[in-house]
Amino acid sequence: MNDFGIDRISMAGIMGTLEQENLNENTFLNFIENKVSLTIEDCTDQIWRMRGC
Numbered sequence: 001m002n003d004f005g006i007d008r009i010s011m012a013g014i015m016g017t018l019e020q021e022n023l024n025e026n027t028f029l030n031f032i033e034n035k036v037s038l039t040i041e042d043c044t045d046q047i048w049r050m051r052g053c
Helices: 008-020 025-033 040-051
Strands: none
Touching: 008 025, 008 040, 025 040
């Protein structure tokens, strides 16, 4: 994730949110798998989509 400028603490927060919200971590990992660029905002938006918001 450092390649995208997302530090380990931010990524740990994202993964913690996925776990806490009982969201599928594999779905999130599939989302980021083929990204050329990725921001923390992209990750947050994806979590909101996964929540159904």
